[in-house]
Amino acid sequence: MMEALLQIDGVxxxxxVGRHATGQPRHLVRAVDGVDLSLAPGxxxxxxxxxxxxxxxxxxxxxxxxxPTRGAVRFGGAPWSGLTARELKxxxxxxQMIFQDPVASxxxxxxxxxxxxEPLINFSGLNRHAIALRVAELAAQVGLSxxxxxxxxxxxxxxxxxxxxxxxxxxAEPDVLIADEPVSALDVSIQAQILNLLxxxxxxxxxxxxxxxxxxxxxxxxxxxxxVMYLGRIVETGPSEQVFSDPQHPYTQMLLNSxxxxxxxxxHRKPEVRGELPSPLSxxxxxxxxxxxxxxIETCAVEVPVCGPVGAVHRAACLRLGEETGRDRLNG
Amino acid sequence: xxxxxxxxxxxxxxxxRNLNLTFGRGDNALHALDHVSLSVQQGxxxxxxxxxxxxxxxxxxxxxxxxxxxxxxxxxDAIRLGExxxxxxxxxxxxxxxxxxxGMIFQDPMTSxxxVHxxxxxxxxxxxxHRGASRAxxxxxxxxxxxxxxxxxxxxxxxxxxxxxxxxxxxxxxxxxxxxCEPELLIADEPTTALDVTVQAQIMAxxxxxxVEMGMSVVLITHDxxxxxxxxxxxxxxxxxxxxxxxxxxxxxxxxxxGYTAGLMRSLPLDGQVHQGRLQEIPGSVPRLGEAAPNxxxxxxxxxxxxRCAAEVPLxxxxxxxxxxxxxxxxxxxxxxxDNDIVRAWQ
Ligand SMILES: Nc1ncnc2c1ncn2[C@@H]1O[C@H](COP(=O)(O)OP(=O)(O)O)[C@@H](O)[C@H]1O
Ligand SMILES: Nc1ncnc2c1ncn2[C@@H]1O[C@H](COP(=O)(O)OP(=O)(O)O)[C@@H](O)[C@H]1O
Ligand code: SF4
Ligand SMILES: [Mg+2]
Ligand SMILES: [Mg+2]
Numbered sequence: 277m278m279e280a281l282l283q284i285d286g287v288x289x290x291x292x293v294g295r296h297a298t299g300q301p302r303h304l305v306r307a308v309d310g311v312d313l314s315l316a317p318g319x320x321x322x323x324x325x326x327x328x329x330x331x332x333x334x335x336x337x338x339x340x341x342x343x344p345t346r347g348a349v350r351f352g353g354a355p356w357s358g359l360t361a362r363e364l365k366x367x368x369x370x371x372q373m374i375f376q377d378p379v380a381s382x383x384x385x386x387x388x389x390x391x392x393x394e395p396l397i398n399f400s401g402l403n404r405h406a407i408a409l410r411v412a413e414l415a416a417q418v419g420l421s422x423x424x425x426x427x428x429x430x431x432x433x434x435x436x437x438x439x440x441x442x443x444x445x446x447x448a449e450p451d452v453l454i455a456d457e458p459v460s461a462l463d464v465s466i467q468a469q470i471l472n473l474l475x476x477x478x479x480x481x482x483x484x485x486x487x488x489x490x491x492x493x494x495x496x497x498x499x500x501x502x503x504v505m506y507l508g509r510i511v512e513t514g515p516s517e518q519v520f521s522d523p524q525h526p527y528t529q530m531l532l533n534s535x536x537x538x539x540x541x542x543x544h545r546k547p548e549v550r551g552e553l554p555s556p557l558s559x560x561x562x563x564x565x566x567x568x569x570x571x572x573i574e575t576c577a578v579e580v581p582v583c584g585p586v587g588a589v590h591r592a593a594c595l596r597l598g599e600e601t602g603r604d605r606l607n608g
Numbered sequence: 609x610x611x612x613x614x615x616x617x618x619x620x621x622x623x624x625r626n627l628n629l630t631f632g633r634g635d636n637a638l639h640a641l642d643h644v645s646l647s648v649q650q651g652x653x654x655x656x657x658x659x660x661x662x663x664x665x666x667x668x669x670x671x672x673x674x675x676x677x678x679x680x681x682x683x684x685d686a687i688r689l690g691e692x693x694x695x696x697x698x699x700x701x702x703x704x705x706x707x708x709x710x711g712m713i714f715q716d717p718m719t720s721x722x723x724v725h726x727x728x729x730x731x732x733x734x735x736x737x738h739r740g741a742s743r744a745x746x747x748x749x750x751x752x753x754x755x756x757x758x759x760x761x762x763x764x765x766x767x768x769x770x771x772x773x774x775x776x777x778x779x780x781x782x783x784x785x786x787x788x789c790e791p792e793l794l795i796a797d798e799p800t801t802a803l804d805v806t807v808q809a810q811i812m813a814x815x816x817x818x819x820v821e822m823g824m825s826v827v828l829i830t831h832d833x834x835x836x837x838x839x840x841x842x843x844x845x846x847x848x849x850x851x852x853x854x855x856x857x858x859x860x861x862x863x864x865x866x867g868y869t870a871g872l873m874r875s876l877p878l879d880g881q882v883h884q885g886r887l888q889e890i891p892g893s894v895p896r897l898g899e900a901a902p903n904x905x906x907x908x909x910x911x912x913x914x915x916r917c918a919a920e921v922p923l924x925x926x927x928x929x930x931x932x933x934x935x936x937x938x939x940x941x942x943x944x945x946x947d948n949d950i951v952r953a954w955q
Contacts (some may be wrong), residue, residue, distance in 0.1 A: 465868075530806060531806060540858070544816060
């Protein structure tokens, strides 16, 4: 295995919610709970899970836009924490993010041209003339024509704004691109355009990507490796092909089974989905998934399953892994 | 056949003929709907599918008489609910129909639920208003409905406020409110778009079960072809204010006959797709509202377009079995999709 570009070790992030009169927080939400992950150069890692499971919090921690309350993040072999402002700034240029809401993520008072130029001014040290040339080059790469560049975000369509966001993110030639739900807000007919663009850029620039999405078909298509999250924890990771065709964790099975595919097999099907997502304020003891799990046993309420190996590179956090449970896991 | 319910009764519950809608007047008029015709049979789920801004919600608002009179001009040859003419009905008559003979659920339950009343009170409201039920009777009905929509421990939930419930539970409450008067027709406008897939699966299964239990018809608005395949009996595909293709779900998937339907089916990243391979994109962007297109509105983005497509409005071509498409090139579209993974799966 290549050395990791981004390494996340035992990362947790707790948020205080509500306040007592004394000023003490009423509760703590553990949005991310003991996550270990790594990202190799040039790799695309998919991050899936239902809303509130901690995907965006984890993405922000990877970007050092937020900091873990426990654990460590290393980028390019060095820890994110304890950097001087200058080191942090130069490091930031190497890891960039694109967001779900393409219109809102752009400065409404800046033209597309200015939006794309901004990171070049901050990180590249190029002169004005060189920046202008580079902006034109970037625009061409993301499929924007010159007349788009003089428009403001509200004068562009969602897909065009997302192209601006992508041009901005790749302007400083980062090593890592973190895409948090990059196509979720776009029309179905535009999604394929943006996915193709991301695949294309990734290939051309050889960058590593973290692709966060709740759309499982999309993640299956773009990610080399996929991590599935449930209530702040990673419950399964592995090569996308294995995770999607042979899911091992009961939650992954339930999630995949819920997706309606436009195929005859989906007709009037009643996927087995039990219960509701528990409140992240008081997740179940032991395995967080046990309250909805069809194969839970008593120990599941006591023991926290570790994300252990299923195959060479496939891991899942289930106490009953490998046991004969009488369930057709493949069909999950 | 999934058409069994419909064939048993064959009764038309909703019939919309040539619905036209414009916003604004004169030179600034924006044509939002153009000759939209729909019909829904008893016990049937009709899905209206299309991307945002194509006119799905506007169609339903026009049918329900919920568009502001000053801003919107609605013209239709007919809008009928059973024997009742909705196009000519007064606001008073429409108020008696909405929430009574037609139930409605919307994408975001939080905006449709009143935060200061308990869910029990809100569910009971419709029976008090439309059936003159007493408070006790309304409460009893609300309890029955919470149970019907499979909310655990319904007696306790009766006195809960909307913010105390999860997104999935709120959507169940919305369904309970919509169905408490046992409507003939349920209009569900993107009821699961804001929800996670596992919750979506639960809600769609519930709607499907209830329509059988209550023998009701459903108009299901969605932008997701997967939801169409899973739930609907018939589908109407909408693009830029027109129904461009319509028919039984099996037939439309088996024989997509409009460039837009075909484009959508080809762009989906399905399991059979080469991993990280290029997806077949639909070029260009979604058109903005303007005048009614004097041609096929999809022509600028369509890989099948011929000169005629840019010059004339295609009329619906009957493809048999209740399947029709407004596409000059429907044969070429279908021929080209014959080896598409989705199409092949349905054959
Ligand atoms: N700034 C914050 N303050 C308090 N709670 C937060 C904050 N950010 C996220 N959370 C909580 O953390 C959990 C994970 O949120 P998020 O990372 O946004 O999930 P996802 O992106 O998977 O939908 C949620 O329960 C959310 O309410
Ligand atoms: N009150 C209104 N005034 C002007 N335009 C409107 C109004 N309501 C909707 N529209 C426009 O009509 C078109 C159809 O909208 P809508 O039916 O909400 O689309 P959908 O539900 O398919 O996403 C959109 O372009 C929308 O902007
Ligand atoms: S650990 Fe137990 S509860 Fe958790 S997924 Fe495995 S069997 Fe189910
Ligand atoms: Mg998020
Ligand atoms: Mg709508």
